[in-house]
Amino acid sequence: MKKKTSGFYGNLRVAFLLIIAIFCYTQLFAQKTSEPPESMDDFFRENFPLESTLKQIDADIARNPGNPALWQTRATLLESHGKTDEALLALEKALALIPEPAPSQQNQKGKIRIVTGHSHAGALFDIAKIYLAMNRRDEARKTLQRAVQGDSPHMMACTYLGNIFLDEGNSAEALKYYSLMGHNLSTSGKISKGNALYNLKRYDEAIAEYEVAAHWKPELPSVLRHLGDAYLRAGRHADALDLYQRYVKFARQKKIPESEIAPVISRLEQLKKQPKAGSAKQD
Known part of the structure; x- marks a missing residue:
């Protein structure tokens, strides 16, 4: 899947x-969390x-x-x-x-000029969010693409674009926009980038993204499940077993429906029946 x-x-x-x-x-929303404030x-x-x-x-x-x-x-x-x-x-x-930003020029130290003042890309991003709220996805996509052009792409616009392409099944295009953000991804961004890499069967790279997210949010069921899946695909069965066990524990603590937990329990039971293939990686 x-x-x-x-x-x-x-x-x-x-x-x-x-x-x-x-x-x-x-700023509250931008903290390392995959879930926005309630309302x-x-x-x-x-x-x-x-x-x-x-x-x-x-x-x-x-x-x-x-x-x-x-x-x-x-x-x-x-x-x-x-x-x-x-x-x-x-x-x-x-x-x-808001005037469109002029092409960046290098200063005397060879660094790219930092544009200050009102953000043209930020205004485009806000417009794109409205389009998404109105379910005008094509217009949102075009507006977001304008927001990520140039030398200083809008960070959240990169995430939104990546999510749009990921939801549409275009993991390669999604990865392009997640990668523009470098180390600025939040927990949810790390998970999404990991998902794109996973879909492209780049499991070791997906694991690296998931592991960062799991370090930030060690009790977040979604990242534990994704990381367990990636370990399983990479042949790291002991690590997958450990992650699935942690997932079941925290998923039940967070009252996730048993119907969602059941597939992981099934994989967990299958792993328990297999010969041990080394101990799980220690944190």
Whole structure:
């Protein structure tokens, strides 16, 4: 079976607080976890009521219509309240205000110039997320591909593109985008990259990705199962046996349905019947 993924003034203080909240919540999401917080939309709805917050943001935009950050803030608020069409319009407005980055030039030390200021790729990524929420996958794909062009590809856009191709069964194309991220992959990104390598029968490389994810999240059932599968394919039966046993333990602790655990138990029982082939690798 193929593996998949898975100086503000006036009322600007409100927009500023919202941006800070978005940043803090994004940092929380970016921690080494394969599971996003339960409900980001609930977080924004509870802390930033739509009507009153939108009124203040719009007042700030009226005073400073050329500030793309305000339009992006407006989009985030609208999206969190389920108004995706209006959020998309706000993001398109923000994108129009952000100049496309010039080709990178080397500085005197031979290093690539770091682009600062508002992110054109970031705005494209936000638009792509809206397209995905609206199930407009082709438009999302094209927008994400724009976000990863150039010398500084948008990291999350790389992950999203990789996930899209992985879900469509194109592991080679998925791997191309995961590899653009280098060492910046989260736990879920490591698992997805490992899945792409596994599908391409590059089991040793898949194991390397899974092992990093398992080090970050040693009790995460999904990574234990994937790593066990890769060990099994690589002929490391003792290691596979150990990982499957850990998977069953933690899967039951996390109340994963027995119907999902059963295939692993079946593989586990088959391994127990085989002659021992060396001890499991020690951590």
